[in-house]
Amino acid sequence: MQLLGISLLWLSSVISITQAASKIEVDLKTLTSEAHAGRGSGNADINKSAHYIHSRFAENGIDVYYQSFRFRQGLGKLAYGHNVVATLPCNMLSCEPALVISAHYDHLGSRGTRYYPGANDNASGVVVMLDLARQLKTQIRHRDILFVATDAEEKGLYGAHFFAATLDPERVALNINLDMLAVNRRNRLYVLASKQASAYTKEIAQAFNQEIRVQVFTSTARMSRRLDTPRVDWLRASDHYAFHKVGIPFAYFGVGTDPLHHTHKDQFDKVDIPKLTQVSAHINAFISALSVPAAP
Numbered sequence: 001m002q003l004l005g006i007s008l009l010w011l012s013s014v015i016s017i018t019q020a021a022s023k024i025e026v027d028l029k030t031l032t033s034e035a036h037a038g039r040g041s042g043n044a045d046i047n048k049s050a051h052y053i054h055s056r057f058a059e060n061g062i063d064v065y066y067q068s069f070r071f072r073q074g075l076g077k078l079a080y081g082h083n084v085v086a087t088l089p090c091n092m093l094s095c096e097p098a099l100v101i102s103a104h105y106d107h108l109g110s111r112g113t114r115y116y117p118g119a120n121d122n123a124s125g126v127v128v129m130l131d132l133a134r135q136l137k138t139q140i141r142h143r144d145i146l147f148v149a150t151d152a153e154e155k156g157l158y159g160a161h162f163f164a165a166t167l168d169p170e171r172v173a174l175n176i177n178l179d180m181l182a183v184n185r186r187n188r189l190y191v192l193a194s195k196q197a198s199a200y201t202k203e204i205a206q207a208f209n210q211e212i213r214v215q216v217f218t219s220t221a222r223m224s225r226r227l228d229t230p231r232v233d234w235l236r237a238s239d240h241y242a243f244h245k246v247g248i249p250f251a252y253f254g255v256g257t258d259p260l261h262h263t264h265k266d267q268f269d270k271v272d273i274p275k276l277t278q279v280s281a282h283i284n285a286f287i288s289a290l291s292v293p294a295a296p
Contacts, residue, residue, distance in 0.1 A: 020131055021277040027056065027127040028276075031105070032117040032268040039118060040109020041152040041159075042079035049105055050082045053149045056130050057086040060137060062147075069162040071152060081106075081151035083159045088137055088145040092293065097173035098144035099291060100248070102160060102239045103129040104153030104179065108262060117267045120258050122153070124271060125178035128280045135284045142293045143173065150239050153179075160239035164246045174200050175243035175250040176287065181279050182271040183212060183255055189279065190256050191216045192223050192234050197249035200290055204251070207286035212278050227256045253283060 031039065031049060039049045046066055057064035064086040073079040084105070090096075103125035107118030117123075126149055133147055150159035164175075174197055183189060189208075193201040195218050208214040217223040220234040235241055240250040260266040 020135075020280065021273055023134070024127050024131055024277055024280065025273045027130055028119065028123050028271060028273070029268050031123040031126060032119045034115060038109040038115035039105055039107040039123075041081050041106040041155060042073060044080045046082045050084050050149070050151065053084045053105060053126065053130070057084070057133060057147070060134050062086045062088060062133055062137060067148075067163060067166075069159065071155070071158040071162075073155060079152070079155070081159045081162070083151055083163055084149040085163070086133060086147040088133065088141060088147075090141050090144050092140065092142045094142065096143045097171050098146055099287065100146045100148065100167070100172055100175045100243065101129055101132060101287070102148045102150055102163075102175060102177045102243075104150040104159065104239055106151045106154055106159075108154060114264055116262070116264060119266050119268050119271050120180045120182040120255070121261055121266060122179050124181040124276060128178055128181050128276065128283065131277075131280045132284050132287065135280075136287065136291065139288060139292055141291045143291045145287070145291060153239055157239055157242050160242035161245070164242040164248065167243075167246065167248065169247040172243075172248045174290070175240055175248050176283075177238055177240035177243070177250060177252045178254075178283070179238040179252065180254045180258060180261075181276060182258075183275050183279060184258075187212050187275065188255070189214045189253055190223060190227070191251055191253050192220060192240070193218055193251040194244060194249045197251055200249070201251050203289040204286050207289060208282045212275070212282055214282075229257060232257075 036049050067083040104122050105126045108116040152158035223234045240252040243250050
């Protein structure tokens with residue numbers, strides 16, 4: 001009976017991982033398809049990509065809404081953006097400050113007859129966020145978990161700045177920003193975390209293993225030296241900067257540099273789905289350590 005129980009547990013785990021990989025693959029293939037035309041931002045109408053992300057949260061039974069905003073683009077031209085915001089509420093009597101999980105869904109759009117798929121940047125972060133929401137919805141949570149798929153990141157982090165300005169920093173424990181998670185052959189993720197996040201980021205190493213390794217930095221200068229990117233200011237490189245500006249601690253997950261970044265070759269078939277599924281499982285373990293109450 002014990003062997004049967006272990007076998008059933010193993011089979012259940014394999015089925016769960018397979019299902020997660022399938023959903024991640026479908027989401028990534030959809031968001032990088034020609035129909036989504038590179039997920040460009042700036043239009044008054046809510047685009048196909050935002051509608052798709054909204055529907056994926058909704059079909060998992062998660063409360064979700066659009067948050068539209070305006071920003072200046074070019075020579076004073078007025079442009080529009082549309083964040084997609086979803087919430088898994090705290091489901092205990094006593095609740096701790098919230099976690100905010102962010103991932104920008106916009107990319108470079110199209111140029112002429114060609115479009116930029118943006119598979120790693122940042123469809124990878126969005127599909128992992130959707131997978132995290134699916135996994136976390138069944139858990140007991142002593143925090144609200146907010147998910148925000150931001151728009152207009154590529155144009156100046158506008159969606160993240162707009163959303164962060166609506167938050168009370170005293171009620172948010174940590175921003176977890178996901179941007180470019182398609183790990184390469186080195187199987188490594190890098191994390192830039194603010195010093196104010198140290199109470200939470202100590203859980204990161206425990207959530208990862210040798211299959212997908214992680215290295216945590218609290219200094220953008222050290223991260224730049226490690227990645228040999230002297231011209232990159234990793235603090236301001238993605239949406240976590242908007243949360244940092246309003247006083248919210250952050251942990252930014254990414255692969256660092258990608259030779260296909262902002263090219264037409266950043267395509268679906270360049271992403272290793274099993275590895276991306278592992279990345280999602282590890283980040284889920286980290287978030288669960290922060291959101292699930294410890295056993296007495």
